[in-house]
Amino acid sequence: MEDQAGNMELISGLSRRGFLKGCTLAAAALGLSEAMIPKLLEAAESAQRPTVIWLHFQECTGCTESLLRGSHPDIGRLLLDVISLDYHETVMVPSGHQAEKSLHDSVEKNKGKFVLVVEGAIPTADNGNFCKIAGRTAMDILAEVGPKAAAVISLGTCAAFGGIQAADPNPTGAKGVQDLLSGVPIVNIPGCPPNPVTFLGTVLHYLTFKRLPNCDNLGRPLFAYGRRIHDHCERRAHFDEGRFAEEFGDYGHKNGYCLYKVGCKGPETFSNCPAARFNDVDVWPVSVGHGCIGCTEPNFWDSMTPFYERLPHVKIPGTGIIADADSAGKKILGVAAAGAAIHAAVGIGKAKLKGKDKE
Numbered sequence: 001m002e003d004q005a006g007n008m009e010l011i012s013g014l015s016r017r018g019f020l021k022g023c024t025l026a027a028a029a030l031g032l033s034e035a036m037i038p039k040l041l042e043a044a045e046s047a048q049r050p051t052v053i054w055l056h057f058q059e060c061t062g063c064t065e066s067l068l069r070g071s072h073p074d075i076g077r078l079l080l081d082v083i084s085l086d087y088h089e090t091v092m093v094p095s096g097h098q099a100e101k102s103l104h105d106s107v108e109k110n111k112g113k114f115v116l117v118v119e120g121a122i123p124t125a126d127n128g129n130f131c132k133i134a135g136r137t138a139m140d141i142l143a144e145v146g147p148k149a150a151a152v153i154s155l156g157t158c159a160a161f162g163g164i165q166a167a168d169p170n171p172t173g174a175k176g177v178q179d180l181l182s183g184v185p186i187v188n189i190p191g192c193p194p195n196p197v198t199f200l201g202t203v204l205h206y207l208t209f210k211r212l213p214n215c216d217n218l219g220r221p222l223f224a225y226g227r228r229i230h231d232h233c234e235r236r237a238h239f240d241e242g243r244f245a246e247e248f249g250d251y252g253h254k255n256g257y258c259l260y261k262v263g264c265k266g267p268e269t270f271s272n273c274p275a276a277r278f279n280d281v282d283v284w285p286v287s288v289g290h291g292c293i294g295c296t297e298p299n300f301w302d303s304m305t306p307f308y309e310r311l312p313h314v315k316i317p318g319t320g321i322i323a324d325a326d327s328a329g330k331k332i333l334g335v336a337a338a339g340a341a342i343h344a345a346v347g348i349g350k351a352k353l354k355g356k357d358k359e
């Protein structure tokens, strides 16, 4: 079902200017030098568009919505222009048996060559019966499709780490892709939702260099998750000088002071939000007065809540160094070079879960 009507309509709306703008944004996010931009453009414009199969599991579809939303037309369209999206339940035209046939045909035709994007967690309790598509569990579908992919992109915190579904007490046994699948390179692009620029950058990196980007020890691309939000936040000077919003709406809040005391989790969160920002209006949560909630970190629904209370171990200026936040940074970046290779080590986890060797 290559170039199905729905996709073509989106692709045709992309101007050359928009295409270049999207590629340049991604190049900047990747930290590429100007000399590399022509190479990236060449890869993006190649007639050989890689096949992408996009699976939705236990989720809210917010990641897709974020990517394709109206205020980010260039990135959504650019993506559809540089890839061949063979299967995506939200935007494709076929349904029912036709859709299932599309998935099956594309997997078989592109075995070992396609990129698999997974959105949403995979429930494993009760043999995976909490999420079924066309009569098959998410576990079964991932176990069948995943090992045939050339690379897997876990898009969003749910696919990367289980997300809200995995929050305590995790009644469905929700897990992230990397907990179940191995033997194929996997990259995690967490966020709730993830930044579209980070996703586009990852795809263009794969097209340009024929491999996934280097990652930290949580499988997140270093180009996007290599720095702590706190370390490149525009309110950092206020933090260092001890100027805080004490509550929403007060003098400090209205004057752009640091949001740590009203719950900002920037000191323990790794992401490029202050640099990549969101939407065409160039904002991110902290720039518009809301603290970071740490959505790119594993288990953030458990570890970063209550969202409006300050992180317990961060020393504020004048009372000592921010020892715990800094040690959290070292812990995460310590195994930074491990990258996607870590995930290419073993077999499909579903077999482990079910106690049988299926692959």
Ligand code: SF4
Binding pocket: 059, 060, 061, 062, 063, 119, 120, 155, 156, 157, 158, 159, 163, 164, 191, 192, 193, 194
């Ligand atoms: S990561 Fe967040 S936005 Fe994306 S599917 Fe999960 S809940 Fe929705």
Ligand code: SF4
Binding pocket: 229, 230, 231, 233, 234, 235, 236, 237, 239, 257, 258, 259, 260, 264, 265, 266, 267, 286, 291, 292
């Ligand atoms: S605590 Fe939050 S608002 Fe304050 S400097 Fe750090 S990231 Fe920015």
